[in-house]
Amino acid sequence: MSLWQSIADNLRSEIARGLWPPGTKLPAEAELASRYGVNRHTLRHATRVLADEGLLYSRRGAGVFVAASPVDYPLGDRVRFHRNIELAGRVPGRKLDAVMTRPVSADEAVALGLNIGDKVHVAEGISMVDFKPVALFRTVFPADLLPDLPGRLRERQSITAALSDCGIADYRRVSTRVTARVADATQAVKLQLDPGEPLLRTEALSESGGRMIERGLTWWVAERVTLTLPHDS
Amino acid sequence: MSLWQSIADNLRSEIARGLWPPGTKLPAEAELASRYGVNRHTLRHATRVLADEGLLYSRRGAGVFVAASPVDYPLGDRVRFHRNIELAGRVPGRKLDAVMTRPVSADEAVALGLNIGDKVHVAEGISMVDFKPVALFRTVFPADLLPDLPGRLRERQSITAALSDCGIADYRRVSTRVTARVADATQAVKLQLDPGEPLLRTEALSESGGRMIERGLTWWVAERVTLTLPHDS
DNA sequence: ACTAATTTGTTCGTATGTATG
DNA sequence: ACATACATACGAACAAATTAG
Numbered sequence: 001m002s003l004w005q006s007i008a009d010n011l012r013s014e015i016a017r018g019l020w021p022p023g024t025k026l027p028a029e030a031e032l033a034s035r036y037g038v039n040r041h042t043l044r045h046a047t048r049v050l051a052d053e054g055l056l057y058s059r060r061g062a063g064v065f066v067a068a069s070p071v072d073y074p075l076g077d078r079v080r081f082h083r084n085i086e087l088a089g090r091v092p093g094r095k096l097d098a099v100m101t102r103p104v105s106a107d108e109a110v111a112l113g114l115n116i117g118d119k120v121h122v123a124e125g126i127s128m129v130d131f132k133p134v135a136l137f138r139t140v141f142p143a144d145l146l147p148d149l150p151g152r153l154r155e156r157q158s159i160t161a162a163l164s165d166c167g168i169a170d171y172r173r174v175s176t177r178v179t180a181r182v183a184d185a186t187q188a189v190k191l192q193l194d195p196g197e198p199l200l201r202t203e204a205l206s207e208s209g210g211r212m213i214e215r216g217l218t219w220w221v222a223e224r225v226t227l228t229l230p231h232d233s
Numbered sequence: 234m235s236l237w238q239s240i241a242d243n244l245r246s247e248i249a250r251g252l253w254p255p256g257t258k259l260p261a262e263a264e265l266a267s268r269y270g271v272n273r274h275t276l277r278h279a280t281r282v283l284a285d286e287g288l289l290y291s292r293r294g295a296g297v298f299v300a301a302s303p304v305d306y307p308l309g310d311r312v313r314f315h316r317n318i319e320l321a322g323r324v325p326g327r328k329l330d331a332v333m334t335r336p337v338s339a340d341e342a343v344a345l346g347l348n349i350g351d352k353v354h355v356a357e358g359i360s361m362v363d364f365k366p367v368a369l370f371r372t373v374f375p376a377d378l379l380p381d382l383p384g385r386l387r388e389r390q391s392i393t394a395a396l397s398d399c400g401i402a403d404y405r406r407v408s409t410r411v412t413a414r415v416a417d418a419t420q421a422v423k424l425q426l427d428p429g430e431p432l433l434r435t436e437a438l439s440e441s442g443g444r445m446i447e448r449g450l451t452w453w454v455a456e457r458v459t460l461t462l463p464h465d466s
Numbered sequence: 467a468c469t470a471a472t473t474t475g476t477t478c479g480t481a482t483g484t485a486t487g
Numbered sequence: 488a489c490a491t492a493c494a495t496a497c498g499a500a501c502a503a504a505t506t507a508g
Contacts, residue, residue, distance in 0.1 A: 009339045072410075075462055106242050107286070176462040179287075179303065180413040180431040180455035198413040198431040198455075222413035222431075229308055229409040229462060235495060261473055272497045277474090293474045294505030472506070483495080 004045035093128035171208035237278035326361035
């Protein structure tokens with residue numbers, strides 16, 4: 001086993017054991033290199049590999065830092081943000097930026113099976129984990145099915161709870177599509193990250209009782225969340 | 234409905250109908266604006282929205298172009314690149330950059346259920362659709378189970394076929410994790426895109442007959458693929 | 467290698483219609 | 488009725504990147 005590999009393994013296990021918590025600044029490369037008794041190039045080889053794995057990141061002139069361990073977010077048939085995050089032992093939160101009712105757009109109409117001119121409720125906001133933003137969402141609901149939804153959304157913390165108040169006891173994902181984009185300036189500000197950082201974009205359609213009930217677009221901060229897929233076997 | 238919205242809808246439907254095939258350069262903004270009888274700002278508002286949706290992209294000094302429609306890539310229990318792409322009516326391809334055998338790394342050992350010191354075969358390369366690169370992959374196999382794999386991989390076009398030659402007739406995904414990173418310089422060159430463009434990174438584990446058979450890392454060009462999830466109902 | 471023409475990107479200014487309270 | 492705020496639309500000019508000759 002090469003020197004850089006054993007150093008990488010060493011650091012990896014130390015990070016895994018919590019010896020260097022997320023956000024910690026590692027000692028300077030020169031310092032660490034002398035501790036391991038290797039040349040700075042050798043140490044850099046190890047940290048570069050860990051950075052590729054997403055465990056570390058470096059900022060020129062600032063230092064090498066331990067990346068925040070991303071939240072695992074399972075994308076199953078019944079995706080519920082609050083439950084998912086609580087099951088992972090973290091604190092879920094949501095900030096509602098806007099709730100409005102407006103005519104459906106062309107692409108939304110196709111997705112939800114509506115006609116031009118029909119109205120939709122739109123909820124926009126930010127999802128948080130441990131009081132840090134992890135995602136932006138824009139969710140669209142057919143207004144005719146859910147006349148009371150805007151009010152309920154403002155009262156309740158979770159979308160699931162608001163839908164339940166409107167008589168939608170259960171709903172299921174029928175399709176999920178995943179792609180990625182880099183954050184623009186507006187998204188970066190809302191998510192407290194730098195523009196150009198990658199976002200995972202999911203487009204989800206849910207139905208209940210034969211009607212499309214929800215079309216949700218979510219932009220996840222890639223470095224703060226890992227989407228996991230169901231493999232029912 | 235505002236002017237820019239109807240222009241956007243018009244262009245959207247024209248693109249959907251194939252009137253402007255992927256890669257086509259649209260007429261210059263000034264030209265298009267005069268055709269629609271609007272100011273250039275108004276036209277730009279429409280094209281900006283379509284660019285946000287991923288239907289168009291613009292290059293200063295060059296023009297506005299119709300984006301190549303991304304390939305839908307289903308992530309199910311039995312993921313087979315060649316079959317998936319052919320089913321979408323496109324031409325799959327693979328370029329093998331390297332096949333080697335080396336000791337397993339720490340994280341690979343955990344994933345595949347191996348011990349330190351065990352050997353793995355590694356296959357690295359580029360996946361293509363319609364002769365354009367869409368993804369980088371690095372796939373790792375336990376060497377003890379598949380002594381002949383390196384030779385087979387070099388002979389055959391698809392990993393599925395090579396595994397079949399080694400007696401693995403069938404294998405299933407047991408876990409898939411999705412996150413995103415921006416492309417570094419090396420990845421950008423291999424994938425023929427600009428550094429800083431977002432990549433979707435999937436980490437997949439597959440098993441066959443009770444043994445982990447494969448751990449595949451794939452970096453997808455986000456603008457050229459959309460990952461779709463199974464929702465078995 | 468250089469220039470000129472073309473094309474998108476950005477920033478001024480101005481005006482109008484439409485909700486809101 | 489009025490003031491305010493916001494989105495929409497037009498006009499002009501210039502900057503920056505690309506392409507053609």
